[in-house]
Amino acid sequence: MTRCSLLTLSLWSAFTGAAGFPLSCVDVARGTEAELASHRDCAALKGEDLMLAPTQLRQMRFEIQGLAAVWVTGQWYYVRPTGESLPVVTLDNGPDPFAEGLVRSPRQGRIAYVDAQFREVIAPRYDWGWPFARGRALVCRGCRPIQDGEHTRLSGGRWGWIDRQGREVVPVRLSETQARAR
Template identity: 30%
Template sequence: MKNFFVFLLILSFHLASAQTEKLFFYIENDSLLGVKNQNGKIIISPKPSWNSGAYYNNREIKSEIFNIDFKDNLFAYYDRKGEFIFQTFMTSEGPDGFQEGYIRYRENDKSGLYSDKGKKITLAKYDWISPINFGFATFCNGCYFDTTKNEEHAPLEGGTWGFVSKDGLEILPTDKRNHPKDFETKDHRFIPYQFQYNDKEKQILDFFEKRKDKITQINGFSCKEKTLYFEIFHKPTEYDNFYRIKTFELCDSYLNGADENYDAFKNFKVSADGKNYYVLYIDLVNYKEYSEYVERKIPVDTWIKQNLNKLK
């Protein structure tokens, strides 16, 4: 029995250590980039990087998976054990970023989805797949980019098209609307509403619904439709202890979801206890050795009051 309690004590110590382990990027010889923990243990050995300055020395890694651009493995994501996970999907504007907690990846010239927790959501089995938007993605097989058309972004043509949920399940559209927020496709079928909430989360969203008119008065709309949704796409974790909410504008036959990395004042955070509500914007901070984009928070009601006064 004594040995059993000693075992439990050791096990709990290791579990606590694993949960609180901090990771940091570090740079050697000006251009070699690696990862180590708070005790100096090397997690990823330093290697040449095309962009080591962007990581800067001792920058803490506050996510479950993270990107490093090694010269011999560009646009790659790793887990907190230092294991390579996947190669990022490339767009015409560069490597893909996370949307609603999901990112596209490439494998054997096919595409799929990973979550920001490092979970493979779908196999890489699609010729093309869109970012997650409003809880689902569009995919096609047998399609191609028609570069013969004189357009800035070559359109996708042909192929078999479908939809996949954020759980990796292919969605069969319905012939009638079963929920007010079911999304109507171009061929007038309906994608089932993909979000579910408990009572606490419903109360959080109700806070924004009550302020919807004021928020839209400040931000306006990017399309003629005047329909705005608020949805929770991230729940509190060890690395980001907030609920994250984004806005979606219904624009004809598509939903324009706010970009979580660029769209100022269209993304929100709520503290884990549901008591503090913030609107977000990104600020470029220039330090002596490096520059970085920093997320800033303003209490929602303070922001509304300040901006409505400006509109008077």
């Protein structure tokens, strides 16, 4: 899980200076409903950890279950006021919304389900997973993304349904069509 504290950010910022945050980021501008604002020199990646400049972190809007959303180098993240961050799936050009209290987070090429406190509720056991609806999520193993214009679709693999505890309520061994019919 990608995490860092405000203290870590402050120490890192003091050590590295402004050059320590070479990446631009995009978030929803303060005082607007949904207008995106781009900021220079506001973020850095250290391995898989996102670090935001303290000045950027202080300016963010924490309105999604106490979290802010930020786009850095082709990836959406939810960020806590402490600076902890969580990479999330992109859905319709924005960060994956929480569904039934969980959000999808890419991990080692798979999908994990995480709550608003960034606790991993369902480990990354599946190659893909859809958001929860009515207590279940459609998941697959062995499915592969295929680029279709600006969209991505999935092909192949074995499909099934899981509940919010990660138990397979329909075993992951069906075709996508068969699983969707259940």
